[in-house]
Amino acid sequence: MGLRMLYFAWVREGVGTGEEQVEPPADVVTVADLIGWLKGRSEGHAVALAEPARLRAAIDQRFVAPDAAIAGAREVALFPPVTGG
């Protein structure tokens, strides 16, 4: 199953794209696993995703914790803590 990845703010700039389709292997179970696996995609990914503590995530447009399972997800977004208002 393909997964649609979205990136925002400096994560998007570091990765080099705001959106990409990925096919994580079966041993990628949680958001934290996914971040670890995505680091191997390019030097940009490795730098942007180097510090998971600085990242926040959403699965199918809902905020989730790093230990959330990605099973059944269509869309996962990674971004810095929000700064609106």
Next chain:
Amino acid sequence: MIRVRIQSEPIDAGGELAAAEAEGAGAVASFTGLVRADDGVTGLALEHYPGMTEASLTALAEAAALRWDLLGATIVHRVGEMIPGDRVVFVAASARHRAPALEACAYLIDRLKADAPFWKRETRGGDSRWVEARAVDEDAAKRWD
């Protein structure tokens, strides 16, 4: 009535306020957030997560309407490029009396800052950087838990 809008055009605070006042409430409280020019800021860019932003703001407005029995809740947030003095966000709450209107208005802006997927990038002359989240904003949001 719940009104939620994300827009790249300037926010018409007077028009939004007039719409809130037309709901038959005895009290309307509103908050307007502006781009500050302090520390030499010359520009502000707002990025958001289309789809999730609208959903989270609608959920926020509905939660406020339920909690304070509001007649109306408005959230308008601007995105894209702005300059100091521009309105970034406008929220309003309409209720029968002032206490729920004022409380709901504070709730809307406090929670919006913590719960809605927006990101700010400040420009100072030729230099541009992403704004870091502030602990004080998280504390302000938590007081409504």
